[in-house]
Amino acid sequence: MLKTQPIVRAQGKGIPALGLGTWTLENQECIDIVEEALHLGYRHVDTAQAYDNEESVGKGLQKAKIDRENIFLTTKVWFENFEPSRLKSSVEDSLKKLKTDYVDLLLLHWPVFDKADMRDVLDALMKVRQDKKALTIGVSNFTTRQLQQAQEHCDNTLVVNQVEYHPFLDQSAVLKKVKEHDMALTAYSPLARGEVFENETLDRIAKSRDVGVAEVVLAWLRSQDQVIAIPKTTSKDHLKSNLKSLDLKLSEDEIEEINKLKRPDGRVIDPDFAPDWD
Numbered sequence: 018m019l020k021t022q023p024i025v026r027a028q029g030k031g032i033p034a035l036g037l038g039t040w041t042l043e044n045q046e047c048i049d050i051v052e053e054a055l056h057l058g059y060r061h062v063d064t065a066q067a068y069d070n071e072e073s074v075g076k077g078l079q080k081a082k083i084d085r086e087n088i089f090l091t092t093k094v095w096f097e098n099f100e101p102s103r104l105k106s107s108v109e110d111s112l113k114k115l116k117t118d119y120v121d122l123l124l125l126h127w128p129v130f131d132k133a134d135m136r137d138v139l140d141a142l143m144k145v146r147q148d149k150k151a152l153t154i155g156v157s158n159f160t161t162r163q164l165q166q167a168q169e170h171c172d173n174t175l176v177v178n179q180v181e182y183h184p185f186l187d188q189s190a191v192l193k194k195v196k197e198h199d200m201a202l203t204a205y206s207p208l209a210r211g212e213v214f215e216n217e218t219l220d221r222i223a224k225s226r227d228v229g230v231a232e233v234v235l236a237w238l239r240s241q242d243q244v245i246a247i248p249k250t251t252s253k254d255h256l257k258s259n260l261k262s263l264d265l266k267l268s269e270d271e272i273e274e275i276n277k278l279k280r281p282d283g284r285v286i287d288p289d290f291a292p293d294w295d
């Protein structure tokens with residue numbers, strides 16, 4: 018692991034605080050960005066069955082020639098695959114595409130349990146971990162109530178809840194719950210899918226520090242205990258500037274100012290199968 022990569026600890030496991038998101042990356046562009054990210058020092062890559070790019074992510078990982086044990090790789094099970102035997106075979110399929118024997122973290126992508134009971138799905142997830150095809154397991158888009166139920170069922174062994182988090186969205190309730198369970202919160206869409214670049218406050222702080230807005234936002238996320246961020250980019254320059262956010266330490270005043278940007282309509286990802294958010 019590079020010295021510059023801070024680690025977040027969840028349930029005793031170390032997770033690099035900055036990862037590469039890959040949603041919408043595909044084919045050669047995906048292969049190239051994953052390879053370049055690893056060459057630049059990224060050690061955490063996030064994909065999902067639903068992104069339809071596990072094969073390209075796997076090729077990028079292979080081309081980068083970094084020892085597998087030094088990479089933290091996450092994938093997610095789509096809810097159409099929640100029926101227990103299907104979950105198992107879908108993960109095997111993911112591993113084949115990713116060209117690896119295991120993922121570091123396996124998540125349930127969305128809490129949609131109309132095809133199978135949550136407890137059965139969690140049992141199937143724990144079985145994957147028992148079979149060492151996932152070193153750790155977790156969830157995504159779970160509300161505090163769902164997370165509490167899931168942790169009770171799994172003897173408090175889930176390590177991550179991956180949820181949308183950026184300056185425009187208040188996630189204090191989810192973060193509090195995650196900390197109670199010694200977990201990490203992985204912030205997805207940490208740049209609000211580009212909306213952060215339209216904000217005057219963030220722009221002013223970035224200019225005063227002579228850095229980009231993405232660096233400011235990623236530094237703000239990193240200033241919070243137990244928070245990991247996985248920005249996605251198609252640009253090699255943006256890969257570099259996002260990594261440089263690790264060198265930026267915001268002042269208390271700057272953090273306070275960014276804390277005030279949250280608003281009730283700040284959520285950018287809200288499909289019709291989403292839960293009743295906290």
Ligand SMILES: NC(=O)c1ccc[n+]([C@@H]2O[C@H](COP(=O)([O-])OP(=O)(O)OC[C@H]3O[C@@H](n4cnc5c(N)ncnc54)[C@H](OP(=O)(O)O)[C@@H]3O)[C@@H](O)[C@H]2O)c1
Pocket residue numbers: 037038039040041063064126157158179180204205206207208209210211229231232247248249250251252254255256258259286
């Ligand atoms: N669990 C879930 O349900 C879920 C849902 C959504 C996302 N995710 C994960 O979270 C990852 C990140 O979220 P996201 O892809 O929705 O959006 P995001 O990371 O918030 O934003 C991506 C956008 O920001 C731009 N960008 C990135 N770095 C930049 C920089 N330094 N300067 C200027 N622009 C920059 C990108 O454009 P360029 O390409 O031009 O850089 C792209 O338009 C996903 O890829 C995925 O892995 C998970």
